[in-house]
Amino acid sequence: MASTSSKVQDTANSVKDEAAQVKSEVMDLTEGRDDIPTPMRAVKNLGITSGMAYTAGVASIFLSLAMWFFRRGGKRETAERLAIFVGLWPPTFMALGKALEGYERPGR
Numbered sequence: 001m002a003s004t005s006s007k008v009q010d011t012a013n014s015v016k017d018e019a020a021q022v023k024s025e026v027m028d029l030t031e032g033r034d035d036i037p038t039p040m041r042a043v044k045n046l047g048i049t050s051g052m053a054y055t056a057g058v059a060s061i062f063l064s065l066a067m068w069f070f071r072r073g074g075k076r077e078t079a080e081r082l083a084i085f086v087g088l089w090p091p092t093f094m095a096l097g098k099a100l101e102g103y104e105r106p107g108r
């Protein structure tokens with residue numbers, strides 16, 4: 001019984017060591033590689049922060065609501081469609097903010 005427990009413990013330690021090695025190899029692939037153009041790196045280089053992206057997401061929610069409630073004129077359907085279109089932006093801005101947080105606070 002003790003040998004089975006020992007084998008399980010050895011296997012668990014082996015898996016942990018392998019996971020740590022793979023993690024360090026993956027981190028080595030991305031660390032210091034400024035030559036790889038990525039969309040997020042381009043957004044970060046523009047000076048956009050996660051706070052800006054989150055603010056844009058919240059603002060687009062309010063803009064969509066304002067467009068919906070204050071639509072007027074002969075083409076109400078067009079105004080409603082535009083409000084719905086703007087209402088689709090918040091998830092994109094929130095995802096952008098979350099991705100930018102990874103650059104601002106590595107390891108989170």
